[in-house]
Amino acid sequence: MKTAVDSLRELCDKVPRVDRETTAVLRTNIDSVDACAGDLLWKVEGHYLLRWTLRSLISVDLTSAAIPYGQRLTDISERLLGRTHPMTLVARRDLARAFSSPATRRTPARSYRRTSPTRTLDWPVNYKDALQLAMGVSMP
Structure with a gap:
């Protein structure tokens, strides 16, 4: 779990928010990890990914x-x-x-x-x- 979170976090930090297609793919992957991990995601600092997803949705007016x-x-x-x-x-x-x-x-x-x-x-x-x-x- 930690490896998946770390990899997604690294990608989130690199992808510009104006790249709508890539950010949409990242949001989908984060949702998948969240669905599988549940509360465990919060134990491996995965809440960063969830906050990133929220901010990403706001930034593209969704x-x-x-x-x-x-x-x-x-x-x-x-x-x-x-x-x-x-x-x-x-x-x-x-x-x-x-x-x-x-x-x-x-x-x-x-x-x-x-x-x-x-x-x-x-x-x-x-x-x-x-x-x-x-x-x-x-x-x-």
């Missing part, structure tokens, strides 16, 4: 895939690492970026309805609202 992926990533990170772990906070920040991306604002709001402890947002109109929604906290 928010319809990025938002559920980011929500799953955040949920797993909270379960395995804890709510306040730095990697969980990074996952939440990336999820907020997906919520606040321009592509999300062009998509029908009902697709992304999510309830925070203080209110329900159809889609965030700015980064602060997106971050609040992803973090699940209220900000002044």
